[in-house]
Amino acid sequence: MKRRVTRYNDRFGPSMSSGMTVLAIFLAAVVILSVYFACNAFPLRGSGDTAAEDLPEVAPPPPETEEMSLIPEELTARVNFSNADIAHGYLILVNKDHEYSFGGEDVVALYHNEDKSPSYGLATSDIACERSILPFLNEFLDAYSEASGDENVVINSGYRSFEAQQQILDDRIASDGEEEAYKYVALPGQSEHHTGLGMDIASWGENYNSAWLTENCWHFGFVQRYRADKVAITGISSEYWHYRYVGKPHAEIMMKENLCLEEYIELIRTYTYEKPYTFAAEDGTQYVIYSVRAVGSEEAETAVPVPKGAAYTVSGDNIDGFIVSAVWETSAAATETEGEETE
Numbered sequence: 001m002k003r004r005v006t007r008y009n010d011r012f013g014p015s016m017s018s019g020m021t022v023l024a025i026f027l028a029a030v031v032i033l034s035v036y037f038a039c040n041a042f043p044l045r046g047s048g049d050t051a052a053e054d055l056p057e058v059a060p061p062p063p064e065t066e067e068m069s070l071i072p073e074e075l076t077a078r079v080n081f082s083n084a085d086i087a088h089g090y091l092i093l094v095n096k097d098h099e100y101s102f103g104g105e106d107v108v109a110l111y112h113n114e115d116k117s118p119s120y121g122l123a124t125s126d127i128a129c130e131r132s133i134l135p136f137l138n139e140f141l142d143a144y145s146e147a148s149g150d151e152n153v154v155i156n157s158g159y160r161s162f163e164a165q166q167q168i169l170d171d172r173i174a175s176d177g178e179e180e181a182y183k184y185v186a187l188p189g190q191s192e193h194h195t196g197l198g199m200d201i202a203s204w205g206e207n208y209n210s211a212w213l214t215e216n217c218w219h220f221g222f223v224q225r226y227r228a229d230k231v232a233i234t235g236i237s238s239e240y241w242h243y244r245y246v247g248k249p250h251a252e253i254m255m256k257e258n259l260c261l262e263e264y265i266e267l268i269r270t271y272t273y274e275k276p277y278t279f280a281a282e283d284g285t286q287y288v289i290y291s292v293r294a295v296g297s298e299e300a301e302t303a304v305p306v307p308k309g310a311a312y313t314v315s316g317d318n319i320d321g322f323i324v325s326a327v328w329e330t331s332a333a334a335t336e337t338e339g340e341e342t343e
């Protein structure tokens with residue numbers, strides 16, 4: 001299996017369009033009610049919800065009913081994923097509590113790479129990134145250099161092997177001492193740079209506009225990973241230069257809800273296929289996002305439910321399961337449109 005999966009299931013054919021119209025109307029009602037219930041059952045929270053904590057204990061909530069499920073069983077497909085893939089994908093959490101599992105990296109060197117945009121430079125000739133994020137990195141830094149006029153933006157560091165991280169740590173300890181070194185340099189195995197998804201972006205020019213990078217990175221699927229206001233959670237000192245690719249729509253949600261990756265993964269892990277997190281992106285795309293825990297050993301496979309007809313992506317969380325994001329509108333609402341557009 002590939003590290004990231006995007007599949008398009010079979011769509012309903014035009015011959016089913018009249019039956020589908022009735023079903024679509026029924027589903028629309030279910031969706032509206034379900035979203036209403038879901039929004040009220042899971043109000044998004046920032047760092048705390050004191051109002052809820054102050055309330056006295058009340059009777060337990062009513063038992064869950066079938067009607068509250070957002071995606072009905074007849075619109076559900078199940079796709080098997082290897083449990084080993086918990087450790088792979090755009091959303092894997094790598095930190096001191098969740099070490100990176102080496103093996104299967106697919107990184108590409110950027111030096112003398114004709115697919116690399118000329119809009120940014122490389123601090124050293126060994127800079128590399130996860131192969132599939134190169135187009136997004138290009139888009140991000142093309143847009144930056146155009147907006148800022150900065151022609152001297154450079155990538156200082158990208159993918160690092162275990163040995164490379166050990167060398168960086170050893171060098172830092174030698175120059176600054178252990179205490180200072182451990183504040184900024186992760187232990188080998190615990191660095192996000194092992195994923196190839198984390199890039200250190202800086203500039204040697206006078207037009208350096210780090211605020212633009214911070215404010216706009218989410219448009220390209222990146223987040224500023226180690227922010228000053230999240231040090232207590234990430235355990236890493238503020239690193240305004242470190243950007244992590246998480247993909248769409250996750251970067252947009254993290255930005256809008258002010259969540260670092262640790263908080264975002266924790267949030268999404270509370271949502272299930274039956275009651276997914278729903279999100280309307282600024283570009284108008286409707287998403288459902290949910291977590292599926294792996295079942296069985298690392299050699300086993302887990303059947304992951306996905307909405308039929310929807311484009312979806314699956315990533316491991318590097319904890320114990322998978323996170324699925326699916327474009328919801330194509331699965332039910334857009335099916336009818338397709339019927340009308342028969343050639």
Ligand SMILES: [Zn+2]
Pocket residue numbers: 157193198199200239241242243
């Ligand atoms: Zn970094």
